[in-house]
Amino acid sequence: xxxxxxxxxxxxxxxxxxxxxxxxxxxxxxxxxxxxxxxxxxxxxxxxxxxxxxxxxxxxxxxxxxxxxxxxxxxxxxxxxxx
Amino acid sequence: xxxxxxxxxxxxxxxxxxxxxxxxxxxxxxxxxxxxxxxxxxxxxxxxxxxxxxxxxxxxxxxxxxxxxxxxxxxxxxxxxxxxxxxxxxxxxxxxxxxxxxxxxxxxxxxxxxxxxxxxxxxxxxxxxxxxxxxxxxxxxxxxxxxxxxxxxxxxxxxxxxxxxxxxxxxxxxxxxxxxxxxxxxxxxxxxxxxxxxxxxxxxxxxxxxxxxxxxxxxxxxxxxxxxxxxxxxxxxxxxxxxxxxxxxxxxxxxxxxxxxxxxxxxxxxxxxxxxxxxxxxxxxxxxxxxxxxxxxxxxxxxxxxxxxxxxxxxxxxxxxxxxxxxxxxxxxxxxxxxxxxxxxxxxxxxxxxxxxxxxxxxxxxxxxxxxxxxxxxxxxxxxxxxxxxxxxxxxxxxxxxxxxxx
Numbered sequence: 001x002x003x004x005x006x007x008x009x010x011x012x013x014x015x016x017x018x019x020x021x022x023x024x025x026x027x028x029x030x031x032x033x034x035x036x037x038x039x040x041x042x043x044x045x046x047x048x049x050x051x052x053x054x055x056x057x058x059x060x061x062x063x064x065x066x067x068x069x070x071x072x073x074x075x076x077x078x079x080x081x082x083x
Numbered sequence: 084x085x086x087x088x089x090x091x092x093x094x095x096x097x098x099x100x101x102x103x104x105x106x107x108x109x110x111x112x113x114x115x116x117x118x119x120x121x122x123x124x125x126x127x128x129x130x131x132x133x134x135x136x137x138x139x140x141x142x143x144x145x146x147x148x149x150x151x152x153x154x155x156x157x158x159x160x161x162x163x164x165x166x167x168x169x170x171x172x173x174x175x176x177x178x179x180x181x182x183x184x185x186x187x188x189x190x191x192x193x194x195x196x197x198x199x200x201x202x203x204x205x206x207x208x209x210x211x212x213x214x215x216x217x218x219x220x221x222x223x224x225x226x227x228x229x230x231x232x233x234x235x236x237x238x239x240x241x242x243x244x245x246x247x248x249x250x251x252x253x254x255x256x257x258x259x260x261x262x263x264x265x266x267x268x269x270x271x272x273x274x275x276x277x278x279x280x281x282x283x284x285x286x287x288x289x290x291x292x293x294x295x296x297x298x299x300x301x302x303x304x305x306x307x308x309x310x311x312x313x314x315x316x317x318x319x320x321x322x323x324x325x326x327x328x329x330x331x332x333x334x335x336x337x338x339x340x341x342x343x344x345x346x347x348x349x350x351x352x353x354x355x356x357x358x359x360x361x362x363x364x365x366x367x368x369x370x371x372x373x374x375x376x377x378x379x380x381x382x383x384x385x386x387x388x389x390x391x392x393x394x395x396x397x398x399x400x401x402x403x404x405x406x407x408x409x410x411x412x413x414x415x416x417x418x419x420x421x422x423x424x425x426x427x428x429x430x431x432x433x434x435x436x437x438x439x440x441x442x443x444x445x446x447x448x449x450x451x452x453x454x455x456x457x458x459x460x461x462x463x464x465x466x467x468x469x470x471x472x473x474x475x476x477x478x479x480x481x482x483x484x485x486x487x488x489x490x
Contacts, residue, residue: 013302017304023313023316035210037210037212037319037320038207038209038210042206042207044153045203045244046247049245
């Protein structure tokens with residue numbers, strides 16, 4: 001049973017903060033350049049990844065019993081029979 | 084020698100498969116199936132026997148394109164769509180944890196970001212956004228989508244959204260239905276011609292802004308200014324390369340601010356329009372009460388409980404980029420999802436298999452974003468229309484009787 005390792009939230013959060021700072025700097029000189037647009041596009045991409053990560057985390061944490069039963073399906077509180 | 088029977092109903096993508104005592108499939112969908120049998124039953128087959136059988140791949144994979152900007156609800160739409168076909172969509176098992184692909188029994192969804200030719204650093208160095216065609220490899224996109232449509236597995240690259248790098252490829256087997264979702268499914272004419280159906284999610288700027296505030300405000304570093312700046316900076320490329328694709332879409336879902344509340348900018352109450360192209364084969368647009376008429380309908384009253392601001396439906400013929408279309412519009416939101424059955428019973432051509440299927444699908448996913456307004460309703464309806472289109476396509480293509488779906 002392989003569980004995917006979630007990227008530590010701080011890492012991606014740091015990345016969002018950093019990319020915003022970079023974008024603000026890149027646009028300081030020339031607000032209509034390709035570099036400026038590319039920098040803000042990176043902000044969008046990283047923000048979307050961060051939001052996906054948050055959603056995934058929320059889903060796995062939403063039901064403690066479900067999370068437990070995934071790993072321990074044979075226990076009393078988790079056993080289900082079709083009939 | 085080994086005796087093989089060639090079945091015609093096992094896989095939709097190839098019209099043959101070879102059942103043997105110990106079967107080893109090298110992918111269901113290759114045009115040529117190589118099989119091996121080892122001796123287990125009798126000593127007639129004492130050595131490993133291999134042979135080649137070519138099949139006419141008549142029933143091909145159906146390809147659907149979904150275009151939308153990042154953060155505009157593509158994934159919710161995908162979850163609703165795969166749910167119509169039954170079974171949950173999950174990432175490929177055991178592969179790259181950051182894979183963007185979703186696989187269910189019938190459907191495989193691939194994200195077109197995987198065809199980025201430039202990674203995050205590459206785009207930054209060249210000063211181009213991901214929206215720019217220069218950052219995407221349309222030749223590879225065309226080749227691989229065509230290969231899958233013809234029943235050949237491909238090794239598709241993976242664009243890692245967390246690291247911003249292009250990861251080693253993953254194997255994609257031809258499914259019954261392939262959905263390609265991303266920024267440019269209809270940009271390249273060759274890829275566009277491969278699509279059996281296309282959808283464009285058109286989110287107005289006001290709503291996009293409101294949604295991104297909801298998504299990003301909690302994130303450290305973000306402010307109203309940074310969200311606005313990000314939308315503004317991407318807008319020229321969006322208008323140049325993404326937006327024009329909507330003229331090619333068979334169905335467009337337009338999401339606009341409500342007209343029921345004056346000066347609303349929360350983006351919670353929405354006016355959603357489903358624009359359906361006329362004359363598309365296997366696709367009959369949905370209508371309200373009377374096909375081809377122009378109708379405004381406020382269902383609120385004795386039979387449907389609505390609180391402020393209520394619900395308003397509109398339906399009528401229109402013209403969209405020079406094409407004849409039918410437009411169904413819903414403004415407002417439902418308070419009680421089960422009362423949706425009242426609305427469903429007045430819609431025609433929704434391609435349900437039983438009375439109440441739209442409502443049932445919506446109730447199944449009451450927790451998804453958009454379940455109380457037109458986005459969820461129209462996404463579900465489009466999902467049913469795609470199922471209908473898929474079944475008609477398969478029935479037409481297969482000369483031999485094929486069981487298109489499990490009962």
